[in-house]
Amino acid sequence: MSKKGWKNKGNRPTQKERVEELLETLEEGVLNFMRSPEQLKAILEMKALMPSYSFRNLIVAKAQLPHASFIASFKRWNELGRKVKKGQKALRIFAPRFVKAKDEEKSNGEDYKLIGFITVPVFDYTQTEGDPLPIDKVKIALEGDCPEAREIISLAEKVAEADNCPITYGDTGVANGFYSPMEHSITVSSELSINHRCKTLVHELVHSIVDRFNLKSSKKEQEVVAEGTAFVVCSYFGLDTSDYSFQYVKSWSKEDDEAVMKFGTKICDTAAKIIQQFEALKEEEQDEDLKTA
Template identity: 35%
Template sequence: MKIDTEKAKATLNRLLAMFESGDLPPAVARTMLRRQAGDERPSDKWSMGNRIIMFLNGTEDARGFKQWEEVNRRVKKGAKAFYILAPLTKKIIFKAKEIDPETGEERKIEEERMVVIGFRFIPVFRYEDTEGEPLSESKYAPPEPPPLAEVAKAFGVKEIIYTPSSDNRSYGFYAWGENGKKIVLHTHDVKTWFHELGHAIHHTFRNLQNGQVAEQEIVAEVFAAVMCELHGIRGYHEYSWQYIKHYAANDPGEALKVIFRVLSDVEECMRRVFTATEDLEKKSAA
């Protein structure tokens, strides 16, 4: 899709005007991928951090030695484990005092709580490093790849993975490591795809930090909103505006200030994706 710079800038300005006025298109319903029956995996219960470690090790299914044996698969000879973190917990008795609302007298209370006192490393093995009976395999990718999927390779994205979320709260994430960059999506909603692609492009000229860093998130979200608008995909702008405000203390005025503070980075992401698109089209036509 070839878009001239002036049209892109006009779209960005129109979007900012929508955010400022609050006059946004009606929101569509968000969707999330759900694990299909019979496709449950131990990693579904892992923390987001451990799942990122798994994906960066090049697999969508990792388990302990005995867990693989339980599904009639064996770890191949010479296969190397990678490690995830499991919390070490301890029961403690929490003591406190409270006022009895009926008598007004002070009384002591005791409550048993579980607290995390540390972490331990647990070795797990990739599905690709096992052999034995095949597992049921469900496909979660959409029928057609999202817009600019091929262009993502120009920014080092080696793989786009569609898989259900472990907590039903995250719609996706961008991760990078020794095995390259990956985009993991827990939804087919194109806004999330554009958001994570924005992170990948942003990372080509800024050293991004791990975690939810406000300005990084706002760059990716404004980029996503512009891409949706340019591709004629409406219904997500309300979510984008709420997302941006979340990273600006839910203050609309502060949110607009932050957008303008990072606007040059948004524009650079746009410039790079258009350049990469044109380069890909030239190669295809050659």
């Protein structure tokens, strides 16, 4: 593919310089991301309402539903005025199993002894519906419908089509979208705004390009790279996704403040590849328009 788009035109920054600049913006945005007082209050209120589970159980839940945030039993959700949505699959976590101890087995005056663990069903907040909860006050979504987003969607669809990766807009359950490596297909929620649909489509397009045969990278790396690249690509073509992307990357980075820097080369390379593909498609469209003019 021609790289003429990477040449400097006058005093304008090259595409490579622009990508690197946007990566710095992402790094700074994630490092400086601070939850608002309203968000912190809502999270603390939610933690007070939710059962306390071990770190291991939270990891087990996230392995089954990566975006899981607040989990509770079917009964507890009912107590909170919420019902599990029809068709939702329970997450399985571990619970200790105790039996009554015999006299000779008692220690420290305890009447029961731990004999192992069993799995019990729980559901994430996003798998339920009903009465509003504190966290509902701080949901972040990209609103709006701008021409830039529609152009990016059109370009992303063409790139996916050339890679024989079908795209479907429809029901995605609790997720905004997902990529299926087995089927090499992308599904994006039809309920999202055009701007959010655009960002999600580019995010899943990155997964289809980078993670189709990648079995070594961690889930954190995959998600930071996908969202980081989506931010760079969308910003490059005029759609600012920082309100969503900074928080998303921060949530996957956890305490690793250098996650963006660590995966920066991968984000830059992937963004560069997609930007060049988009630019080539735009040039082809312009050539066609000139021919038919």
